[in-house]
Amino acid sequence: MKVALVTGAGQGIGLAIAERLHADGFKVGLVDYNLETAQKAAEKIGADAFAVKADVSKRDDVFEAVDAVVEKFGDLNVIVNNAGLGPTTPIDTITEEQFVQVYGVNVGGVLWGTQAAHQTFKKLGHGGKIINATSQAGVVGNPELALYSGTKFAVRGITQVTARDLAEEGITVNAYAPGIVKTPMMFDIAHKVGQNAGKDDEWGMNQFAKDITLKRLSEPEDVAAAVSFLAGPDSNYITGQNIIVDGGMQFH
Ligand SMILES: NC(=O)C1=CN([C@@H]2O[C@H](COP(=O)(O)OP(=O)(O)OC[C@H]3O[C@@H](n4cnc5c(N)ncnc54)[C@H](O)[C@@H]3O)[C@@H](O)[C@H]2O)C=CC1
Numbered sequence: 001m002k003v004a005l006v007t008g009a010g011q012g013i014g015l016a017i018a019e020r021l022h023a024d025g026f027k028v029g030l031v032d033y034n035l036e037t038a039q040k041a042a043e044k045i046g047a048d049a050f051a052v053k054a055d056v057s058k059r060d061d062v063f064e065a066v067d068a069v070v071e072k073f074g075d076l077n078v079i080v081n082n083a084g085l086g087p088t089t090p091i092d093t094i095t096e097e098q099f100v101q102v103y104g105v106n107v108g109g110v111l112w113g114t115q116a117a118h119q120t121f122k123k124l125g126h127g128g129k130i131i132n133a134t135s136q137a138g139v140v141g142n143p144e145l146a147l148y149s150g151t152k153f154a155v156r157g158i159t160q161v162t163a164r165d166l167a168e169e170g171i172t173v174n175a176y177a178p179g180i181v182k183t184p185m186m187f188d189i190a191h192k193v194g195q196n197a198g199k200d201d202e203w204g205m206n207q208f209a210k211d212i213t214l215k216r217l218s219e220p221e222d223v224a225a226a227v228s229f230l231a232g233p234d235s236n237y238i239t240g241q242n243i244i245v246d247g248g249m250q251f252h
């Protein structure tokens with residue numbers, strides 16, 4: 001049985017990815033800084049699921065989480081660097097503290113996850129797959145998301161560079177770019193954007209949702225299906241790519 005580690009797996013898209021990869025036959029390590037939600041998620045999944053507490057913005061935490069999963073399951077084949085923060089940040093409101101926090105989680109989490117997986121694949125003597133969360137907001141700038149969009153553009157850059165750097169070792173690196181997904185993060189963004197405009201949450205959500213070609217918001221499972229493809233053998237000849245899973249918001 002192959003082994004996958006998913007960060008930010010306590011809720012939302014990360015939880016759906018962990019569930020999907022488990023259904024695909026992976027043993028799964030669910031990493032989150034909220035151990036309670038990660039443990040509940042692991043219990044819900046059942047056998048061959050294991051929760052680990054880590055703050056992905058902390059390099060040592062990420063290396064220790066990867067080690068814990070390898071110790072538990074004896075291998076690592078896939079890492080999904082999914083954990084992220086999505087604050088609404090009109091440009092003039094951004095503080096240094098927010099900058100450090102959001103870049104630390106969204107970009108740092110991908111860098112540390114990539115380093116830890118690379119070191120572990122080397123130790124285990126085989127290649128693997130590194131899969132990173134970006135966003136449709138990392139393909140085209142979105143309103144009031146200057147910090148967030150910037151981090152997601154950065155993740156696409158890191159994905160392309162590391163795909164080239166690690167290819168010789170049998171490692172592929174790809175990204176997935178969700179659209180407007182029904183998770184706590186997106187409901188919070190819709191609420192804040194609505195509030196900033198003196199309107200309601202539905203108005204806020206519609207600022208993002210109005211351009212969805214398929215005319216429905218995304219379920220977390222829509223994203224998990226694409227990650228399942230990137231984690232499985234059918235994507236072996238794909239690297240350095242960003243798969244947009246947004247119902248046709250951005251054509252690229
Ligand atoms: N919801 C959406 O519409 C979209 C989400 N995304 C991306 O997908 C990923 C998952 O997003 P959602 O599930 O919507 O978010 P969410 O906010 O619902 O869940 C994020 C999970 O990550 C965990 N987390 C946050 N910071 C962490 C840290 N420092 N260390 C460890 N765990 C941490 C949280 O505890 C939570 O369980 C993120 O990278 C997000 O940017 C991308 C495009 C759209």
Ligand SMILES: CC(=O)C(C)=O
Nearest residue numbers: 086135136137179208
């Ligand atoms: C939160 C996010 O990634 C959006 C709006 O695309």
